[in-house]
Amino acid sequence: MLFGIIQGATFEDLRKQSAQAIVDLDFDGYAVGGVSVGEPEEEMVRAVESTEPFLPRDKPRYAMGLGTPPQLLEMIARGMDMFDCVLPTRLARNGTAFTSTGTLNLKNAEFALDKHPIEEGCECSTCREFTRGYIRHLIKAEEILGLRLITVHNLHFYLDLMRRARGAIENGSFEGFRKDFVSNYKTRDVDVTNSVGEAASFPPNKSGR
Numbered sequence: 644m645l646f647g648i649i650q651g652a653t654f655e656d657l658r659k660q661s662a663q664a665i666v667d668l669d670f671d672g673y674a675v676g677g678v679s680v681g682e683p684e685e686e687m688v689r690a691v692e693s694t695e696p697f698l699p700r701d702k703p704r705y706a707m708g709l710g711t712p713p714q715l716l717e718m719i720a721r722g723m724d725m726f727d728c729v730l731p732t733r734l735a736r737n738g739t740a741f742t743s744t745g746t747l748n749l750k751n752a753e754f755a756l757d758k759h760p761i762e763e764g765c766e767c768s769t770c771r772e773f774t775r776g777y778i779r780h781l782i783k784a785e786e787i788l789g790l791r792l793i794t795v796h797n798l799h800f801y802l803d804l805m806r807r808a809r810g811a812i813e814n815g816s817f818e819g820f821r822k823d824f825v826s827n828y829k830t831r832d833v834d835v836t837n838s839v840g841e842a843a844s845f846p847p848n849k850s851g852r
């Protein structure tokens with residue numbers, strides 16, 4: 644499928660102009676580009692919000708380069724369907740795992756003797772076989788398997804989050820699902836950085852920038 648990419652930075656009039664010109668060309672789907680490139684999160688959200696009304700409802704919408712787990716749910720709530728993001732793999736290479744209550748840095752000493760999986764109840768192959776303590780040992784020993792195991796978990800986590808979001812949309816419970824997830828998820832600014840290394844959090848947190 645060929646997608647048209649809408650630009651316009653954080654200027655509402657340019658977003659509108661770009662969206663109308665691109666939609667006139669009748670693509671298979673539409674991407675919102677030029678977001679999550681280092682701008683404050685509230686500007687990113689506004690850029691998506693000012694583009695969305697001009698996108699056809701029967702074509703897929705792709706928010707490029709997003710994001711943290713709460714950001715994905717907030718973007719779905721604003722009409723986005725598709726995403727791509729380096730966070731699950733990049734943070735895994737930094738020893739950081741995603742869970743439904745926020746990220747864990749498995750390099751921390753607190754996990755040295757931890758016999759639990761990264762996330763209790765997770766069905767990924769890492770969580771079924773390996774403990775936090777063992778993964779921490781692998782990272783400390785500079786054994787690449789440690790980063791690979793976290794990568795497998797993080798990708799599973801992201802895909803599972805999207806599966807749960809689709810299920811919630813289908814049974815009409817997405818609003819409750821989004822609110823519960825976002826309120827339970829604690830963003831640790833030290834761990835979760837976007838593509839240019841700036842702290843990212845949701846809801847927008849001015850004090851963190």
Ligand SMILES: [Zn+2]
Pocket residue numbers: 761762765766767768769770771796799
């Ligand atoms: Zn897992």
